[in-house]
Amino acid sequence: MEIAQIVGMGLVATILVVLIEQEKPxxxxxxxxxxxxxxxxxxLDKIFAVINVLKDLSQRANINSLxxxxxxxxxxxxxxxEFGSQIxxxxxxxxxxxxxxxxxxxxxxxxxxxxxxxxxxLILGILP
Amino acid sequence: MDVDILFKIAGIGIVVSILSKVLDEAGRKExxxxxxxxxxxxxxxxxxxxxxxxxxxxxxxxxxx
Numbered sequence: 183m184e185i186a187q188i189v190g191m192g193l194v195a196t197i198l199v200v201l202i203e204q205e206k207p208x209x210x211x212x213x214x215x216x217x218x219x220x221x222x223x224x225x226l227d228k229i230f231a232v233i234n235v236l237k238d239l240s241q242r243a244n245i246n247s248l249x250x251x252x253x254x255x256x257x258x259x260x261x262x263x264e265f266g267s268q269i270x271x272x273x274x275x276x277x278x279x280x281x282x283x284x285x286x287x288x289x290x291x292x293x294x295x296x297x298x299x300x301x302x303x304l305i306l307g308i309l310p
Numbered sequence: 311m312d313v314d315i316l317f318k319i320a321g322i323g324i325v326v327s328i329l330s331k332v333l334d335e336a337g338r339k340e341x342x343x344x345x346x347x348x349x350x351x352x353x354x355x356x357x358x359x360x361x362x363x364x365x366x367x368x369x370x371x372x373x374x375x
């Protein structure tokens with residue numbers, strides 16, 4: 183029953199955040215950061231298992247490992263960027279959040295360029 | 311296992327807010343400000359370690375180097 187643990191921790195943390203927010207909003211923000219990190223660390227093993235299964239499947243299907251690792255990298259980048267931008271939004275500085283998302287989009291674009299080129303090559307090969 | 315850091319931070323927040331209120335009432339505005347600053351820095355040190363752990367784990371898991 184890990185989900186009960188997580189929900190309980192989230193509720194307790196929310197109450198603490200509301201309690202502290204009137205006096206010290208900066209420390210309340212840090213509590214919400216810590217909750218996000220702890221929940222992700224608790225989920226880490228399960229994500230690892232899922233990734234292992236996906237890798238195994240892609241090896242069985244003879245997919246080029248470049249594609250799989252690119253997808254994994256994109257998932258990691260978007261997770262970290264989402265984490266940061268949500269925290270910035272929570273603290274009320276949505277302009278910083280928008281810039282983090284912009285940087286993440288550019289990074290993902292750069293990572294996915296080789297795949298885009300491969301697709302274009304494939305199409306050019308099919309065309310007479 | 312990690313949950314006690316939550317209560318640590320909340321405790322620091324409550325203590326710091328009470329301290330700064332008391333110092334404010336006693337007419338020591340600068341010291342109240344300093345207390346707030348120290349509280350934020352101490353909590354930040356704890357939070358940064360956790361965030362660094364998160365980032366390194368995400369990096370190793372998703373092969374981001």
